[in-house]
Amino acid sequence: MRSLFSLFVFLFAVSVSAVSTTGNRLLAILDDVADKENYSKFLGDLASRGFELTFETPKSETLALFHLGERKYDHVIFFPTKTKGLGPNLTPNILVQFLNANGNVLVTLSSGVVAPNSLVSFLAELDIQLPVDRTGLVVDHFNYDTASAADLHDVLLLPPPTAVRSDIKNLFGAGAPADSVVAFPRGVGAALGASELLTPIVRAPRTAYSYNPKEQAEVVDDLFGAGEQLSLVSSFQALNSARLVLLGSAELLQDKWLDEAEVTKVDGKKAKTFNREFAKRLSAWAFQELGVLRVNWIEHRLDEAGGSNETNPKIYRIKNKVSYTISLSEYAYDTWSAFNVPTNDVLQLEFSMLSPFHRLPLSFDKTRSTKDAAAYTTTFVLPDQHGIFNFKINYKRPFLSNVEEKNTVSVRHMAHNEWPRSFAISGAWPWIAGIAVTVTGWIGFCALWLYSAPPTDKKKQTKKTQ
Amino acid sequence: MRFTQSFAPALLVLAGVAQAASSWGFDDGTLSVVAKKGGAGVKEKITSKSPLSKPVTLGSTDTLKLVLSATDNGKGKRPHQAFLVLKQQDTGLEAPFPLTVKETGKAVVQISHKDLPVQFLLASEPLQASVVIGSFGSAKPLDTPVFSVNIETDPAIPPPAYEKPVRYGKKAEIHHIFRPDPKSPPAVISVVFALAVVAALPALFVGWLLLGANVNHLTKAIGTAPISHAAFFGSIVAMEFVFFLYFTTWNLFQALPVLIGVSTVTILSGSKALGEVQRRRLAGER
Numbered sequence: 001m002r003s004l005f006s007l008f009v010f011l012f013a014v015s016v017s018a019v020s021t022t023g024n025r026l027l028a029i030l031d032d033v034a035d036k037e038n039y040s041k042f043l044g045d046l047a048s049r050g051f052e053l054t055f056e057t058p059k060s061e062t063l064a065l066f067h068l069g070e071r072k073y074d075h076v077i078f079f080p081t082k083t084k085g086l087g088p089n090l091t092p093n094i095l096v097q098f099l100n101a102n103g104n105v106l107v108t109l110s111s112g113v114v115a116p117n118s119l120v121s122f123l124a125e126l127d128i129q130l131p132v133d134r135t136g137l138v139v140d141h142f143n144y145d146t147a148s149a150a151d152l153h154d155v156l157l158l159p160p161p162t163a164v165r166s167d168i169k170n171l172f173g174a175g176a177p178a179d180s181v182v183a184f185p186r187g188v189g190a191a192l193g194a195s196e197l198l199t200p201i202v203r204a205p206r207t208a209y210s211y212n213p214k215e216q217a218e219v220v221d222d223l224f225g226a227g228e229q230l231s232l233v234s235s236f237q238a239l240n241s242a243r244l245v246l247l248g249s250a251e252l253l254q255d256k257w258l259d260e261a262e263v264t265k266v267d268g269k270k271a272k273t274f275n276r277e278f279a280k281r282l283s284a285w286a287f288q289e290l291g292v293l294r295v296n297w298i299e300h301r302l303d304e305a306g307g308s309n310e311t312n313p314k315i316y317r318i319k320n321k322v323s324y325t326i327s328l329s330e331y332a333y334d335t336w337s338a339f340n341v342p343t344n345d346v347l348q349l350e351f352s353m354l355s356p357f358h359r360l361p362l363s364f365d366k367t368r369s370t371k372d373a374a375a376y377t378t379t380f381v382l383p384d385q386h387g388i389f390n391f392k393i394n395y396k397r398p399f400l401s402n403v404e405e406k407n408t409v410s411v412r413h414m415a416h417n418e419w420p421r422s423f424a425i426s427g428a429w430p431w432i433a434g435i436a437v438t439v440t441g442w443i444g445f446c447a448l449w450l451y452s453a454p455p456t457d458k459k460k461q462t463k464k465t466q
Numbered sequence: 467m468r469f470t471q472s473f474a475p476a477l478l479v480l481a482g483v484a485q486a487a488s489s490w491g492f493d494d495g496t497l498s499v500v501a502k503k504g505g506a507g508v509k510e511k512i513t514s515k516s517p518l519s520k521p522v523t524l525g526s527t528d529t530l531k532l533v534l535s536a537t538d539n540g541k542g543k544r545p546h547q548a549f550l551v552l553k554q555q556d557t558g559l560e561a562p563f564p565l566t567v568k569e570t571g572k573a574v575v576q577i578s579h580k581d582l583p584v585q586f587l588l589a590s591e592p593l594q595a596s597v598v599i600g601s602f603g604s605a606k607p608l609d610t611p612v613f614s615v616n617i618e619t620d621p622a623i624p625p626p627a628y629e630k631p632v633r634y635g636k637k638a639e640i641h642h643i644f645r646p647d648p649k650s651p652p653a654v655i656s657v658v659f660a661l662a663v664v665a666a667l668p669a670l671f672v673g674w675l676l677l678g679a680n681v682n683h684l685t686k687a688i689g690t691a692p693i694s695h696a697a698f699f700g701s702i703v704a705m706e707f708v709f710f711l712y713f714t715t716w717n718l719f720q721a722l723p724v725l726i727g728v729s730t731v732t733i734l735s736g737s738k739a740l741g742e743v744q745r746r747r748l749a750g751e752r
Contacts, residue, residue, distance in 0.1 A: 141547060141600030141607040151602050167635060194631040206560060207598055207609055226562040346636045359640035383642040396634045427650035430659040437667045439706050446702050448679050450743060451687055454752060455678030
């Protein structure tokens with residue numbers, strides 16, 4: 001009854017709030033629909049952000065991700081389920097199809113529950129390896145909550161996530177209170193492959209390790225992973241920008257850890273958890289509410305005095321000076337705002353025919369930017385090679401949706417009357433003088449041939465000889 | 467199930483309090499590097515107090531062996547976690563090597579080149595090795611640097627290939643290298659030769675004058691066939707002028723009709739004008 005009531009509250013919230021850029025139909029897969037009580041705050045947050053939640057169990061016969069070849073849901077959350085497989089409606093193949101069809105997936109695991117075969121194969125498809133036997137427990141004897149896990153050390157206290165690299169925006173941990181921690185109770189670590197589509201969001205601390213509580217309670221004989229090689233929260237973004245988040249600890253999303261629960265660090269200090277905000281950002285990123293980029297417009301034109309002012313012409317000449325401007329916006333929860341390139345990163349433009357001839361940084365253009373769109377521009381001289389070229393923006397970065405823009409133009413060679421005139425070239429002066437002399441000499445010769453009288457003295461000479 | 471899980475630690479807290487303030491450590495730490503073919507090798511004693519001052523060297527056929535006894539408050543005991551962690555200083559890459567631990571706490575690990583990740587084999591600086599010992603309960607875990615190890619590769623064997631994985635990020639800038647512009651010799655040289663060419667014209671005229679060239683028959687020719695001569699000579703000059711215009715401003719399609727017109731005039735007037743010239747020659751005046 002209460003759950004029905006809260007569902008109505010959710011549905012009401014849907015009608016008043018903004019939502020993800022790719023849709024608001026969210027499917028939650030649970031063992032038992034009653035389990036959602038444990039996650040009521042997290043699910044309430046999602047509903048208040050405008051998601052339309054549907055709850056299903058893997059056994060349900062009505063469960064299908066596709067209807068007549070179209071996606072039925074935009075996003076899927078998997079909560080831990082005890083069933084060994086997920087049935088014929090959630091095979092790894094269907095899940096990959098779902099990603100290919102721009103659907104987003106949030107997978108949560110728990111060390112107490114063996115991960116279903118279907119999910120393990122699906123994750124393996126994305127080059128994410130789970131511990132053997134499909135279960136594991138991450139412990140750290142150095143950072144744990146002494147209040148709730150004094151003996152088992154399986155509630156990890158992690159600092160709020162920092163940027164993986166210096167040129168990536170810290171989407172998940174930015175603005176976290178200095179002494180707050182992310183509590184990671186009874187989670188499973190994963191090993192990520194070398195794929196560029198995978199990025200860890202939270203890595204295990206260097207002293208943490210994963211073991212199998214059933215078989216390795218006494219001795220860790222075969223280590224699955226330890227330290228920063230172990231990814232606790234991982235992200236995958238496909239080339240079509242569909243996203244998958246693997247959260248090692250489903251318990252992190254449960255009500256008791258979500259609000260600012262108090263935990264005790266190993267050194268005895270109390271700290272508040274950052275879990276609610278972290279869970280919000282994590283789900284927002286997975287469901288395309290954070291880190292989504294949009295190209296507003298692209299403009300290129302000739303940048304030469306006295307040249308044509310046409311926007312986006314089809315053809316340029318070699319060595320033309322050309323300016324290129326692109327306008328980008330970034331989405332955050334419900335608003336589009338100007339996209340600012342992270343500090344150590346640059347937006348690059350390639351001018352390419354098969355391979356890039358130019359790869360140039362674009363700089364922020366204040367005059368053409370607005371509050372919700374940032375313009376980036378560059379001016380350059382086209383290469384001295386004619387052919388079919390592309391203005392190409394290939395901005396793929398971890399945690400940001402992919403921007404791949406291609407504008408094709410022809411670059412023609414110089415027309416015969418676009419070269420400098422011969423008299424402007426100093427090396428040609430002797431040759432031009434030669435022509436002038438020939439012309440003058442020819443006219444003089446013609447005049448002479450037509451009008452010359454025999455020389456008088458010569459006449460006398462001829463008479464004498466005669 | 468999950469509820470019992472969360473209650474259990476609360477009970478264990480009480481148990482933990484009883485043995486509070488104990489801490490993990492190790493005794494009898496021995497590090498040895500044994501070469502495959504006998505060799506003397508290195509044997510060092512290590513403690514958790516201070517790391518070895520000099521790095522040990524691990525050759526391509528050597529085996530590094532670390533033996534120690536883990537202790538909890540001085541008493542030998544088996545910890546759950548006993549790792550030797552190797553760390554590459556410049557990249558921060560770490561690889562854990564779990565020690566095989568017996569009930570008594572006696573632990574051993576052997577490492578040779580084939581156990582190491584490729585990146586370590588290519589490391590230029592010594593790897594930092596630490597021992598991490600920890601276990602469940604309240605005993606304080608240990609994480610201490612113990613020695614550093616230099617990885618020596620055999621120069622006879624080619625180094626293992628390592629390709630950095632692709633990561634999305636900014637790429638190196640590319641600026642197209644333009645072909646060099648055509649160059650002219652110094653203008654002075656061009657001017658000198660142009661003047662030399664121009665000087666040939668007065669030389670030609672002077673030469674003709676010295677040979678007795680003149681235009682004395684002009685009045686006679688004009689008198690006999692005024693229109694033909696004016697038109698013929700004018701058309702020759704006009705032809706050159708058309709060529710000049712074609713060189714400066716006109717295109718071929720502007721020049722061609724004019725050229726056809728001018729050459730018609732040349733042919734028509736030429737027959738008469740040249741006839742007059744022939745008559746003069748036959749009259750012996752040329």
